[in-house]
Amino acid sequence: MASTMGCYTCGRNARFDSLPPRERVAADEHWRAAHAFDTALPGWLVLAPRRHVTTIANLSSGEAAALGGWQVRLSRALREVTGCAKTYVVQFAEQPGYAHVHFHLVPVAAELPPERRGPGIFALLGAAPADRVGEARMDELAISLQDVLR
Numbered sequence: 001m002a003s004t005m006g007c008y009t010c011g012r013n014a015r016f017d018s019l020p021p022r023e024r025v026a027a028d029e030h031w032r033a034a035h036a037f038d039t040a041l042p043g044w045l046v047l048a049p050r051r052h053v054t055t056i057a058n059l060s061s062g063e064a065a066a067l068g069g070w071q072v073r074l075s076r077a078l079r080e081v082t083g084c085a086k087t088y089v090v091q092f093a094e095q096p097g098y099a100h101v102h103f104h105l106v107p108v109a110a111e112l113p114p115e116r117r118g119p120g121i122f123a124l125l126g127a128a129p130a131d132r133v134g135e136a137r138m139d140e141l142a143i144s145l146q147d148v149l150r
């Protein structure tokens, strides 16, 4: 088992009960969905397992069985709340501190400019603090998504 020391996602999972809505958009025993903390795109979600796993190949049968359901339910909720035309689902998990498996679920607006399509969407992640979706707005979106998911 790889070390959970220095793992951003495990640090947040350890505080599950006190996480704000933006960090607990949805969850079950296997997965937790959060709003990405450094994105300029409202509704950019990250879906990660509740335990430390660094490769999709090591997901448990239970985690694997729940994964598809969450990707579809969250995509439907994003469509309803953000009006997106579709969602991108992307998984890399190779940045230092972020090796914990996490799926980006990215709402894609119909009017998204061509240079932001496909991998170009990642220009909207790792945004400068002034360009990031604010915490209050992320919490608001999280609560709207929770209402739809209920």
Ligand SMILES: [Zn+2]
Pocket: 004, 007, 008, 009, 010, 011, 051, 052, 053, 100
């Ligand atoms: Zn971890």
